[in-house]
Amino acid sequence: MSIVKSGSAAYKPLGKQGKGSISTETGALSNQPYGFNTRFEDGKGTNPEELIGAAHASCFTMALSFALSGAGYDDGELNTTAKISLDKTDDGYEISQSALSLEASVEGITEDEFAKIAQEAKDNCPVSQLLDTKITLEYTLK
Numbered sequence: 334m335s336i337v338k339s340g341s342a343a344y345k346p347l348g349k350q351g352k353g354s355i356s357t358e359t360g361a362l363s364n365q366p367y368g369f370n371t372r373f374e375d376g377k378g379t380n381p382e383e384l385i386g387a388a389h390a391s392c393f394t395m396a397l398s399f400a401l402s403g404a405g406y407d408d409g410e411l412n413t414t415a416k417i418s419l420d421k422t423d424d425g426y427e428i429s430q431s432a433l434s435l436e437a438s439v440e441g442i443t444e445d446e447f448a449k450i451a452q453e454a455k456d457n458c459p460v461s462q463l464l465d466t467k468i469t470l471e472y473t474l475k
Contacts (some may be wrong), residue, residue, distance in 0.1 A: 340384075344368070355379060372419075382417040382428065389431050389460045389468075390415040396458035400450050401439055409439035428466055435472040447474050 340362070344353035354364040362379070370376030390413040398411055418430040433455060439447060455461055455470045 342367075355384070382419050385428070385464075386415040386417045386431070389417070389458075389464065390433065392458045392460035393433055393455060394435075397435075397437075397451055397454035400454050401442070404446070404450060406439050406442055408441075409437065412436045428464075430467045430469065431461075431464055433468065433470045435470065436475070437472055438475040442474070444474060447472075 339358045340355065341357075342353055342355045344351050349369040352366065352368045355367055356363050356365070366378035367380055368376065368378065371378035372380040372382070393415070394411050394413045401409065412435070414434045416430075416432040416434070417428060418432070419426055420429045435451065437447065437451075451470060451472055455468060461468055
């Protein structure tokens, strides 16, 4: 059985002059503006890369939280940022990397055990598996 979630986007007119909106079925985003200026300049609104970053950060953080709890650690806090790199190529653009940056506080865990669990969460969270790009992880364990 699949769990299916959806997002939608509209864009008109075409090209750089166009303006678009992005929505999610839950209403977390509702007609959020996006376009050339929000992706390649400093316009107000969103863009695909920051949405991918939010999805990757939240998926990884939840996977790590579940893995830590499964290993017997229930007291802690995780804060993750995912920086998505969009690079210009000869053929257009490509997403070349998702750089996860994590600050963690987990009561009673050793550095070695945390590193192992965090690496497994990075490799196995569904969004990491979906992205066909380089994924790095840096963390600070307090």
